Amino acid sequence: MFVCICNAITDRQIQETVAAGASSLSDLQAQLGVATCCGCCSDLAASYLTGSSAQGQNTVTAGINVQS
Numbered sequence: 001m002f003v004c005i006c007n008a009i010t011d012r013q014i015q016e017t018v019a020a021g022a023s024s025l026s027d028l029q030a031q032l033g034v035a036t037c038c039g040c041c042s043d044l045a046a047s048y049l050t051g052s053s054a055q056g057q058n059t060v061t062a063g064i065n066v067q068s
Contacts (some may be wrong), residue, residue, distance in 0.1 A: 002043050006037035015046045023049065 001011045009032050017031050025046045028034045035042035 004034040004037075004041040006041075007033045009034045009041075009045075014045055018048055025049065027055075048050070 003009055003011050003014055013032060014028060014034065017028060017044050022031060025035060025042060028045055028049070029036050034045045
């Protein structure tokens with residue numbers, strides 16, 4: 001799914017970047033360019049950072065945090 005439409009950044013790209021060590025929105029912005037244009041995706045992009053610590057317990061689907 002596209003998270004950042006302006007820069008064509010997908011959720012998979014964000015997940016891979018977080019898995020590789022990105023720990024802040026600034027890291028994601030520097031490495032991917034996510035949330036650097038209009039900023040509408042910044043909250044969703046940042047949610048992948050907090051979701052990584054509880055991976056397997058929560059899933060982010062279309063910006064909605066769904067507990068499994």
